[in-house]
Amino acid sequence: MKWIPLLMGALVLAGCASQEYQDNIKANQAVHQTIADKSTFTPKAKVTRIRKPPQSFALLATPSQDNAWMKEVITVNVSGMPLSVVLEEIMTGVDIPLFFGEGVDPNHTVTLNYSSARENVLNLLSRDVGYNIEYRAHRLEVSSTVTRTFSLNIPTGKMYGQLGSQGKQTKGEATIEGQYLNVKYSDVDITTEVANDIKSLLGGTEKANAAVSASVSLSAITVTATPDQMQKVETLIAHYQEELSKQVVLDVRVLEFRSNLGTERGVDWNVVRDTGSGLVKFFVPGTNTVSKQAGYGVAFQGTGKWSGTEALIKVLEKQGSVSTQTPITAMVLNNQPARITQQTLEPYIYEASSESSEGVVSASVTRREEVEGVDFMATANVQPEYVWLRLSGQLQKITGRENKTVENIELGFLTKQKSEITFANKLRYGQTYVIASVKQNSKLAEKTKNFWSDWLGGTGSQNTSVETLVLLTPRKVK
Known part of the structure; x- marks a missing residue:
């Protein structure tokens, strides 16, 4: 009971507001009512209003009738008349000045018998006299030559x-290998x-x-x-x-195929041809002739919804694992050379040397970079149904990496393979071609011992084949 008066007093104080607060509330309400009165639209009877953006009203420009006289049909029948007189007869009733340029003979004799639109008559007269007759700058100009x-x-x-x-290049002479x-x-x-x-x-x-x-x-x-x-x-x-x-799109795809069938053959093209009920069709390059052979020298194309590259990947996955590098798409103009490159730089320590001076030994190393990827140049001759391509370049692949210690310095040793790309051939749009290939074979032999005895251990071996393919698909650009 002691706390009831205190609570009632607190409520009374909380409900009270200052006079300044009440005045501000009334002022704000008055401003809000003014805005509502001026922005609220009261519809009128028998009046319809539509909301549209601001419009600018201007007179419509009438089409120019400056050349309407060119369409008028006239008849010209002259024989051995000077050019100036014939032009005056043709331009009868048309208030257009005549201008004779340098080298034009106004007295050139004309023989003409023709009935047609005035522009056709002027064209025939131009062919007869060998002069250019053209209407420009609000005058009819006759000139002996045309400049374009x-x-x-x-x-x-x-x-x-x-x-x-x-x-x-060797010392003093060139060596071609x-x-x-x-x-x-x-x-x-x-x-x-x-x-x-x-x-x-x-x-x-x-x-x-x-x-x-x-x-x-x-x-x-x-x-x-x-x-x-x-x-x-x-x-x-x-x-x-x-x-x-004219232009053509060259779609280049780099595939890395790793065989897991325990063979060293790499891609078995006969298996590719027979897998998937004809999912991949092989053709003689540059034709629509179906090839009975499968291999690197023929073109192939996917069936159904699959493109040639996609179909090949699906089939190769039946033989092993396939990893696809980033595709390269190049737009090549007709008869214009273009360079297509996709490379990765592999740094390694190439050389190490040491120097001794006053008992202080200093070592220095030389760092180099090796290139891995595809780099070639293409020139295309674009035709409606096929494209002639001249390609030259190479595919370079690092097949082995090994570190060796020489004089307490660890050096990097890289083993690389490369495939030269040099050919000129006729290719059909949509068909895929293997333009380069590098194959890497590796053999692994393992032996284990348990309790220092071969009887309780085991041996194992594995033969793997990794093949890198460069696929090229020309695509038509409309």
Whole structure:
């Protein structure tokens, strides 16, 4: 009972608020009511409102009728009349000024009998007199030559590259070991080559050389020629533009296959062919002819939803374990060299030396790096149904690592194998090819003893084969 008055007093004090607090509450409520009154919309009877973003109203521009006179049908029947008179007759009723350029003879005789749209009549007149007749800058211009500037679909700069190997260089003489193939690109400039072809098309004379200029930095060619010659030049440029725009996707996949069947054969291609009820089909490279043989010299393709590489992995998993390295995808332009590389650097201690000076011995080591992976160069000639490829490079694989101690210094010794990639062949899109392979065989013999006796121990041996394959699949780009 003693605590009841104290509790009642506390409740009374908690329910009381200062006058300043009450005033602030009333002010806030007044502001809220003002906002509600001005933002609340009261719908009106028989009035509909829609909410739309701000609009700008402007007069619609009417289509230009500046060239409507070109579509008018006219009839021209003249014989032995000067060019200027014939043009005045053709342009009767059209308020367009005539302009005769340098080298144009206004008195050139014209014989013409034709009825068609005015633009067709002007085109026929242009072919008859050998002059260019063109409407531009609000006037009809007659000129003896046409000047056009063409921009090629090719980046600027010159190409340098080399496919193959020059062999090893020794002291004072070059040593070539085995067979080799070398293809070299030096100062290849597409813009200049196209300009030279245009000069040859125009006759190859000094006048033709002066009429063609090439801007290598802009990949542009400017040509001045007669209307008939310009049509031939435009046809030539259109052909080059189409060829330069072609491209192909080269999908490269590096597979490492480890056999667990206790053999040293690596990939058994006959088993690959017979596994999965024809999951992998083999073809003669560059054709649709099904090959009865299976091996490194043929192409293969998956069936159903599997691509060639995916189907091969599924089949190889029946013979052993397969590990896939990161695939390489390269977009190669038509007849443009491209380098495709996927390499890993393996550091190791190559050399060690020691020096003694005034009783102080100092040691120094030389550290080197060995490359493991694939590195090759490709040049493609893209065709509608197949691609011609020239490849050159190598696959290098580190097959063994061993550390040895020499003079109390531990050195690294690496064993590597490499496979040369050098071929030119016709390949069909979607078919997969084995372009390089490196095989590593290892034999393991173990012996154990128990209680220092061979009778209570055992022996074991294991033969393993690891094969690294480089698969290439060209894919068509639309």
